[in-house]
Amino acid sequence: MSESAGLTSSEYIHHHLTNLVSGHGFWSFDVDTVITSALLGILVFGFMAKVAAKATSGVPGRVQAAVEILLEMVQTQVRDTFHGESGIVGPLALTIFVWVFALNTMDLLPVDLVPLIMGSAGVEHWKVVPTTDPNQTFAMSLTVFFLIIFYNIKVKKASGFAHEVFTVPFGAKMAPFNFLFRLIEDLAKPVSLALRLFGNMYAGEMVFILIALLPPYLQWVLGAPWAIFHILIITLQAFIFMILTIIYLSMAHESHG
């Protein structure tokens, strides 16, 4: 906690959980989320593209082997769950896992580090974990949602999709109820995807901030275990987002009955 700022605890928490917003009303942007996620994206995906460009089918180096392990993990999950033919599911799953993991990892930076640096540069707020911004998580989950709709229509054609929406599970006579059920079911997917990730990361970050309010000589007692535990959380949340996306797209490719 930056004592010199002279903030109360609630002001401190509020400060750390406020985005740097540019603009007014709906047409505004969370500049910190946009820039942090873009920089991490360029860094991580640029790195992977560099490794991929130099990839050899012979004996791989350590770096290539590490990226290959990651890719094979994703590929295995896709193969186990997704039985359709699609060139996008694998890359999509890899993108989600790697990006979410990278964004979540910002959670492990000391909570005061980035605000301090940005503050000394005259920037008032800088929420460094993009996945604690619901805009970030909903942006991803809604993209996945539109892919679900797209593949439903692509695989089953518009008529088949409509037929499924109105007749499953109760039959044609109960069409309105079927539609309502389907609407809830499909809308629940992006909402749960986004809120799960957002909730976990927001709560995690909140705990880190609360720990930062402790006296400095006591912070490690809670901070170290929570940080170590959080290594698991950030990986797990990235993995859950990825695996659920694969499952949802797999469901979109399969007929419900």
Add this chain to the structure above:
Amino acid sequence: MNINATLFGQAITFAILIWFTMKFVWPPLVAALDERARKIAEGLEAAERGKQDLAKAETRSQEALTEAKAKAAEIIALSEKRGQEIVREARDEAVAEAERVKVQARAEMEQEVMKARETLRNRVADLAVAGAEKILRREINPQSHADLLTALQAEL
């Protein structure tokens, strides 16, 4: 929790990252992995084939060895037989030669004997004629008794 246009911005960033991964990250790595899997499969197959070839070559060399041994034994047997044949032929020839020499020697001997006998006969006839001449100097005329003397000579 305030939703704003960041939603669209991040969705676009997300879409770009998905496109980027689809184009520059996923395909080269998957291609490398598939290629390596293929190489490994080929390597294993080649090893298996090598093992089979080795086994086949061993069988072949064993067969060749057995055949060579059999042939060598045959040759030895043949040469032994031939050797015995040569020895027998040589002996037969020697026996025949000896026989021939013996026959010739006997013929020569007989000829000699005949010649000696002839000579002796002539000599005896002469002696007999000389003796008879001495005994019968007066009464016997060699010309008139030539028939008698020749008959006598034939009897000797």
